[in-house]
Amino acid sequence: MRIAFVSMYTEQRRRDGATRRTRRTAELLAAGGHDVTVLCAQWWDGDVPEFDQNDVTYVAVTETPAAGSFASKLPFALRRAKPDVIHAVNSPPSHVTAAKTAGRFLRTPVVVDWWAEREDDSTGASKRAARAAKYVVAPSRMVKTHVREYGVAEESVRVVPEFIDFELVRESEVDSRADMVYARDIDDHANVESFFLALAELRDKDWRAAVVGDGPELDAAKQTAAELRIDDRVEFLGDLPPEEFVPVMKGARVFAQTAAVEPFATNLLWALACGCVGIVEYQARSSAHELVENCSRGVRVTSPQELAREISVAAHADDLTVNEAFAEYDRAEVLGRYVDCYTEAIDDYGFF
Structure with a gap:
């Protein structure tokens, strides 16, 4: 054609x-x-x-x-x-x-x-x-x-x-450097602050987090993490190709989706396919919640405080590195x- x-x-x-x-x-x-x-x-x-x-x-x-x-x-x-x-x-x-x-x-x-x-x-x-x-x-x-x-x-x-490339998900190794991951272009709509506020609520817990992505608001995001005194446990990885971020997601337990604007949450899809528990902060201009509807490893929240609570719940979820329920997005x-x-x-x- x-x-x-x-x-x-x-x-x-x-x-x-x-x-x-x-x-x-x-x-x-x-x-x-x-x-x-x-x-x-x-x-x-x-x-x-x-x-x-x-x-x-x-x-x-x-x-x-x-x-x-x-x-x-x-x-x-x-x-x-x-x-x-x-x-x-x-x-x-x-x-x-x-x-x-x-x-x-x-x-x-x-x-x-x-x-x-x-x-x-x-x-x-x-x-x-x-x-x-x-x-x-x-x-x-x-x-x-x-x-x-x-x-x-x-x-x-x-x-x-x-x-997504579901075969890449199946075949990739596991990189366990982070318990929680956020991934997106760090721009005006990223709203990574909600993720950091949730992490700050869990300051007394033992966790490691990674942020994947770059953009005009990256320096501001790093400053926010420093002000919340969690920057020593948040690793900023920059832009990564799928071959590099898929192993990180397979090793993580939680993926946090907090962006204010998202016609389709592609990074959330990758994370769910990699077995992460997807925690989506509902936003009126984001479709991310559609991916976790009727999903046993997904939940919607409406605030950083709820996000923090669901992260604590997800800590007890079974380990999973490939979720075949999302093979239809191959x-x-x-x-x-x-x-x-x-x-x-x-x-x-x-x-x-």
Whole structure:
């Protein structure tokens, strides 16, 4: 299948949840034998209009990110790509409407992958983008509900979660350096303070904690740990690839999920698959609680004090390093969901 991704921003230029999801999905599909092109703003050096990386072909629609010129040039780039299906990210929304216009002339369906709106995205433009798609793919029920509020029919929104490499979980060694783990980009929404406040409640207990991730608020997080006098037992590991953080999670007993914004809690998913007890502090703009619903090794809390109590309870849980209940999130399973959605969109398009 020839799949054209439309994403002005790529992870190579701008790292966030949306660009990370786009890159991982494109590379997963390419590894599965599909012909994948990403139409984007140029992020590589030189005058060449295309750049291949990890079996994905990146095509420069514009030299720099500029929503207006990108949208105006996109139809011509799509015509040259000749895709069977167009996979467009939701932001900037003008790209989706431009892709829809091009798709109408090319007789090609548009599937929109909805992660979150960015600050510059207007509500009106986002509504038009949501309604322009044949199908909208959302990473969680929370995001699906948000898209439905834009007037999209129930049957047009498919939940396709983030994925993990479950074989890596099964095969990795165990690194027992930490009893509790927090993992996420340390930004304005990380809310790692809640985790530290819970640890401070347990100051008289014997524990070790690890924080995986980097970001603009990392120094502030370290300062908070110092002010709470727990910094001698909290190890900041920085960004780690899955091959390095999976062993740490397999050796831990608890994973704390406290972020204020999370369209899909991928690190929590890794931790649950690694046998951790997932303790989720409920947040209105986070879907993390969905992963621990009906999960015997997961619980929701609403405050650092409750988090501390549940950490104490989890200390008595059975040791577990692989939780097969989360094998359905393996990358092969999720790839099938994407392909099914594309196939249905192509088949349905033939009726109109």
